[in-house]
Amino acid sequence: MLKMHTLMSAMLLGCSISVASAWEALPTKAPEPTNNVSSVDKVTLGQMLYHDPRLSSTGTVSCASCHDTMLGGEDNRPNSMGVNGQTGGRSAPTVWNSAFNKVQFWDGRAASLEDQAAGPVTNPIEMGMKSWDEVVARLKSIEGYNVAFEKAFGSNAVTKENATKAIAAYERTLITPNSAYDKFVGGDKTALTEQQVRGMDKMAELGCTTCHSGATFNGEGSFQKFPVTTNGFFEAQHHFSKDKGLAEVTKKPADEHFWKVPTLRNIALTAPYFHNGSVATLDQAVKIMAKLQLGQEPAAQEITDIVAFLNALTGEFPKQTMPTLPPTEGRTVIK
Amino acid sequence: MLKMHTLMSAMLLGCSISVASAWEALPTKAPEPTNNVSSVDKVTLGQMLYHDPRLSSTGTVSCASCHDTMLGGEDNRPNSMGVNGQTGGRSAPTVWNSAFNKVQFWDGRAASLEDQAAGPVTNPIEMGMKSWDEVVARLKSIEGYNVAFEKAFGSNAVTKENATKAIAAYERTLITPNSAYDKFVGGDKTALTEQQVRGMDKMAELGCTTCHSGATFNGEGSFQKFPVTTNGFFEAQHHFSKDKGLAEVTKKPADEHFWKVPTLRNIALTAPYFHNGSVATLDQAVKIMAKLQLGQEPAAQEITDIVAFLNALTGEFPKQTMPTLPPTEGRTVIK
Structure with a gap:
């Protein structure tokens, strides 16, 4: 070539x-790292996590809020709006085809989709969770996630590492x-x-x-x-x-x-x-x-x-089925 | 009986x-009013409108934000969070099976799903649009919506009445x-x-x-x-x-x-x-x-x-395909 x-x-x-x-x-097909070979179960879990606003402190912001797969993979805003109406200084990049990038974020500070996925969740002006320990504790308290993580990664698998791996595996399917x-x-x-x-x-x-x-x-x-x-x-x-x-x-x-x-x-x-x-x-x-x-x-x-x-660079967007997010029967994890 | x-x-x-x-x-199947008989085109349009955050002033809140079909039809929060992180005093009711209600909202102030759909869009603490005139102008500026409204309702059809009819027609499909x-x-x-x-x-x-x-x-x-x-x-x-x-x-x-x-x-x-x-x-x-x-x-x-x-009253949630929201090529309608 x-x-x-x-x-x-x-x-x-x-x-x-x-x-x-x-x-x-x-x-x-996007390249994938050898330590995160894709599987149907990983992608299924990743799609749930990606669309679950319970990964934010207020229960209102998911990955999809700013990187909306229905809307070109971002939010059409100058800069995104995180929890409690907060905004930052940068514009959300599209998630579509991001799997082909060698680095992620506008400043390329993440070396992989896995690294990128870890960031916004605990950013105080994005998803606002106090720590990944808090995220993992919340996920563990949702029975359906315990099941989905086990399917994708084996037993005792609800961890930050596996959550970001699953999200990355899902994002690698977002190709136009x-x-x-x-x-x-x-x-x-x-x-x-x-x-x-x-x-x-x-x-x-x-x-x-x-x-x-x-x-x-x-x-x-x-x-x-x-x-x-x-x-x-x-x-x-x-x-x-x-x-x-x-x-x-x-x-x-x-x-x-x-x-x-x-x-x-x-x-x-x-x-x-x-x-x-x-x-x-x-x-x-x-x-x-x-x-x-x-x-x-x-x-x-x-x-x-x-x-x-x-x-002419607008591609075909593969139709996606909406995930049903794992419920918490009779209670909520949002305060 | x-x-x-x-x-x-x-x-x-x-x-x-x-x-x-x-x-x-x-x-x-839910009952439908004689002046809003359902059609595939109405439901398709309604599902787009329901999931489109561009129906809010900030471009961050759609009907689905508070009535999330992936999450039991609401948001698992004590009260919902609208534009700019604002909250009100009431908890979002589920959209699932709302088509069977004779009246809508907690206080029953809307006589139909059509009436209900008109409310949150211009509520300052929910979706924050100044008026339905502003909403209609925004929708008219999105070519794909002109096409979708015409399919569903005929020519020159982008109106508040038709937008709320389409949303209601979509909501009547949300049965578990x-x-x-x-x-x-x-x-x-x-x-x-x-x-x-x-x-x-x-x-x-x-x-x-x-x-x-x-x-x-x-x-x-x-x-x-x-x-x-x-x-x-x-x-x-x-x-x-x-x-x-x-x-x-x-x-x-x-x-x-x-x-x-x-x-x-x-x-x-x-x-x-x-x-x-x-x-x-x-x-x-x-x-x-x-x-x-x-x-x-x-x-x-x-x-x-x-x-x-x-x-035992938790039903089966029909799988839904995510809509692709009509784009605005090379520009945005969000300020």
């Missing part, structure tokens, strides 16, 4: 980018194949409109696909700096640089403003945009990215073409 | 209540048949344990089934006074009388402390109990009801038997 720099050279030679083999369709783009790449040249093909070529020509590369259009979640260049106008409007990204975690100056590249898959469904959700529309997002990352100012028609192509 | 007062006479004559014909299985009790009433005498049959008989003997009557165990949502008698101990603990029920709406002294009788169907799944959610467990709820409504103090074993029977 052509590497992106080879592709760029090809482009400079005047080749049609849209038919180059570097464009990849989305795999229908067969977008118009995937069909096009698979050989159906009628799957994209002429405008969408123009947008596709333009993205490669501008250099968008240098970072938004590969099947998930994010280098599988590689790190890149944003913004690369400072622009007073956009900074005054959107305050992109206020949040230092990876450096907020590592405290290293070299990591300032480094972020996991977000996927462009289903990007049309995940407005508003950027780490702080400060950009309302996709065309404005494209305009800002071109300027700040590539020093380019595409014409209005070119931006429209690119947005048309980005709409 | 024997009426309840006939049944009570039969009981006094020493008949076995549990085999009397007044015990009714749950119908598998085939509980152990239903099987028993249907002729399977092994479906209940001996203890559950004792509890069933005891409920009729005490008089519980005078109000908790019929297939839904609530006289289809008739009005009754609660508490009938005042008890300083329970009042100090639970403040039942603070909320005047129907009179809060009608302002008539005669309506003070009148409430729609809540269903006992799936009651084991809907703790905590009473209009203010102040009673944590089902056995305590039975004890309080016996004392305040009937002047009775059943023995501990009798309460345990009744609770065992109430657990």
